[in-house]
Amino acid sequence: MASTASVTASCLCGTSTYPFTLPTSSLPLPARFCHCTTCRHTSGVLCTTYITVPPDLNPAPDFSTLTPYDSSDRLTRYFCSTCGTHMFVRERASGRLIVCTGVLNKTAGIVQPVGHEWLGDTRDGGASDWLRAIEGRAQDRWLGDEEKSEAAPLNWRSASRHTGTAASAEAKPADRLHAHCHCNGVSFSISRPSVHSLDAGPAPYHSGASAEDPANEPWWLRANRTKFLAGTCACRSCRLASGFDFVAWAFVPTANITLEDGSPFKRYFGSIRTFESSPGTKRAFCGVCGASVFWDGREGLLDVAVGLLDAEGGVRAEGWVEWWTRRVSFGEEAVNGSLIGALEEGLKTWGGARDDA
Ligand SMILES: [Zn+2]
Ligand SMILES: [Zn+2]
Ligand SMILES: [Zn+2]
Structure with missing residues (x-):
């Protein structure tokens, strides 16, 4: 029998x-970062990656503990009904099963990232400029489906994109x-930072310098308190x-969040379900489509x-957030140290160019 490698999701x-x-002969498996709007809104992350499970070597997974979500007429996504983890995507017509790379116990020699797809959906290149x-x-960089679309140059940005910065009164x-989220079971809006954004910290923000906060700066606000801080995380739990493999969070005070019907933020709303990932910390996700929504601690x-x-x-929302690079x-x-190492290097390079501009 041909040699094989065992992986656990x-x-x-x-x-x-x-x-x-x-099969060892198939390794490493090429993986493409998908930046499409559907992946983004079903996951909450900026881009997703998957590898194919060979059906001839493997029985079907036990889907009974997972919640299915038909994200299109072609694909069904499966996430854990208890904790919200996205595990699989199945192409319904062919039965082809792909597994999300962040749930694998090993990736070295197994997963090889080769490029970015559906950059057209990002309008600003999204995380591809960091990777x-x-x-x-x-x-590789593709505006749409791999090899069936136009290549996207480095620093590509959609011509129809609005910058989100006020160049004139019309462009306010x-x-x-x-x-x-993708199913719209979770929907809310965020307002611009204001004085109400200052009282959001673990301890109330003080108007004068204190021993705990000698710099006297609310760390979650940036750019002269006009934007929220955003950053990437590769912790096991995220x-x-x-x-x-990695997630992106924006730090937003609850005072800046308004629900669909105009009412103030409350714990919780819509189709949100929660999983306590550590004592006092909840992961809020959509119980219908599985999108990550909040880290709530x-x-x-x-x-x-x-x-x-x-x-x-x-999708980088740079008119609203400043990225920690x-x-x-x-x-x-x-688990995928080379991917996260590359992301860290890419963020530094991108942040340096941004700060020099
Ligand atoms: Zn679970
Ligand atoms: Zn949803
Ligand atoms: Zn994390």
Whole structure:
């Protein structure tokens, strides 16, 4: 028998576990970052990656602990009903099964990122500008489906994109940022930072310098307190809660969040379900489509999944957030260390160019 490699996919809570086998001759498996709007709004992350499970070598997974979501007439996505982890996507007509790479127990020699697809959906290039090369391999860039679409140059931006910065009175930036999951069971809007954004910290923000906060700065606000801080995280919990190798969060005070019907933020609303990922910390996800929504561990301040945002300037929402580019939080917990190392380098390069501009 030909030699094989064994890999195990597991969700955050451990209810869903799927050991499967890959022929060694097929490794490493090429993987493309998908930046499409559907992946983004079903996951809450900026881009997703998958590998194919060979059906001849593996039985079908136990789908009974997973919630199915038909994200199109072609594809069904499956996430853990308890913790929300995205595990699989199945092409209904062919039965082809792909597994999310963030749930794998190993990726070295198994997963090889080769490029970016559906960049056209991002309008600003999204996370592709942070992931230009991985393990020395330049990543291909496609505006749509791999090899069936136009290549996207580096720093590509949609011509129809609005910048989100006020160049004139007509181009006044929006005062509300809409956020929603793919099924729209979770929908809310975010307002611009204001004085109400200052009281969001673990301790109330003081108007004078204090021993706890000698710099006297609300760290979640940036750009002269006109934008929210956003950053990337590769911790075990974020990776498994989403199903993907890294996540992106924006730090938004609850005072800046308004629900669909105009009412103030409350815990919780719409189709949100929660999973306690550590004592006092909840992961909020959509119980219908499985999108990550919030990391909720502070009374007045939420981490909002950036993939849910509908910013007019593009998926990086740079008219609303300032990206922390010095590191990927908890990069040391990554399973795919080369991917997260490349992301960290890419963020630094991109941040340096941004700050020099
Ligand atoms: Zn689970
Ligand atoms: Zn949903
Ligand atoms: Zn994390």
